[in-house]
């Protein structure tokens with residue numbers, strides 16, 4: 001355990017690697033798509049084995065980032081998902097140079113219009129609203145589209161008396177949208193307040209990485225907050241803090257385990273246990289099972 | 299009148315004689331009674347809170363405190379609150395709600411503090427909680443940005459029925475330097491970022507984020523603190539009395555929609 005954490009630190013010191021080496025395996029000479037190099041512990045595994053293991057590092061249990069399609073497939077009951085607002089795409093509020101171009105490239109690459117997909121589905125037969133953020137899309141930063149889709153999701157859930165489950169991942173508010181992005185923090189929090197006042201359940205699942213303005217808004221407001229093992233969760237960037245205080249950061253700083261220890265998460269749940277945990281929580285909150293338990297999409 | 303650029307305004311709000319809440323509060327309000335502590339961890343000097351009267355009407359004041367010299371800044375941490383500052387603000391806002399007293403937030407911060415202790419005590423959670431709770435607080439809330447409105451650290455005191463900005467105040471998602479550093483990997487381009495980011499009161503008026511621009515003394519608030527204070531006081535009296543006349547459920551609906559409508563997208 002201690003050794004693992006030491007490795008986490010080493011990996012993060014190499015700042016850029018934490019964000020990027022996930023799929024790139026920069027220092028490996030073998031074709032990169034055949035191998036996975038864990039950004040936390042450095043262990044190299046065959047991509048095929050890693051994928052079979054639901055993209056969890058077999059050596060240190062780091063729960064690596066998922067594409068939205070994979071997350072959806074391993075979470076929702078087969079054929080139960082209906083997507084909302086699939087065509088929504090961002091404008092350019094501060095006329096940031098080439099922002100539209102960047103968005104278009106990302107849309108091509110990720111097969112999604114912006115950094116979150118929302119909709120409703122069943123999980124073990126329980127009907128719920130679901131939102132999945134995808135860090136491949138501009139580090140899942142929150143701009144107008146993320147803010148609007150999440151707000152609409154909560155408004156719909158309030159009206160339909162449904163629980164909401166959000167898989168959060170984000171580098172924070174989207175700088176390219178300026179103040180308009182910052183306002184999405186207030187907007188989403190407002191919609192959550194109404195959902196909460198209507199007595200409905202909101203479960204947050206913190207995935208890698210959940211930071212900045214998303215950490216300081218909807219990701220911290222779940223009635224129940226779950227984190228995946230070893231993921232990065234925090235408000236300020238590690239480098240910003242280091243520049244401010246000029247001292248060594250604790251080994252487990254801003255990990256899921258750190259959040260649990262300091263009282264900001266209810267539990268850490270492994271990917272293999274996620275579906276049944278979510279279903280169990282919905283059951284304990286008196287939601288009715290609408291369908292028999294089905295297999296996950298995948 | 300020549301319009302100042304964002305960079306020029308930034309110089310003004312960093313002027314060493316720029317008035318702070320410590321100057322304004324005694325001039326705008328009477329009988330300020332400071333209240334301390336978040337009841338969980340401690341008392342953060344970056345945010346002061348208390349009750350005062352504005353034209354004989356009791357109001358709760360929550361204010362971010364820039365120091366006027368190095369000693370004051372040490373005490374107030376350069377107006378960068380820790381989680382307990384935001385929690386103190388929320389506690390006092392709830393107390394105001396209980397006694398149907400309007401809340402006035404005076405915002406002036408580079409941002410929430412970034413440090414180990416702040417993370418341990420849940421900086422993100424503290425800000426998030428304020429955003430959610432202020433949205434449904436059943437009493438009028440008016441916020442005024444006096445100088446720097448730095449990101450989430452400012453927003454945590456700016457979920458309100460009406461947001462005003464002093465003429466030269468800025469409100470941004472991140473500092474121009476941070477913006478340049480993240481998006482261009484070149485903090486040296488901060489001036490360019492400052493002009494690009496659309497962070498002046500007029501910009502924010504056009505986005506519907508800011509509702510009212512309050513005039514400063516000619517050449518900047520530092521040239522006549524009392525005049526600027528009187529402008530702020532006049533605005534606050536008018537806004538508080540107007541909003542207080544609104545039915546509370548309608549007021550909350552308006553507050554929700556003020557933020558609900560912000561976003562630029564197409565479908």
Ligand SMILES: [Zn+2]
Pocket residue numbers: 038039040041042043057058059060061062
């Ligand atoms: Zn590993």
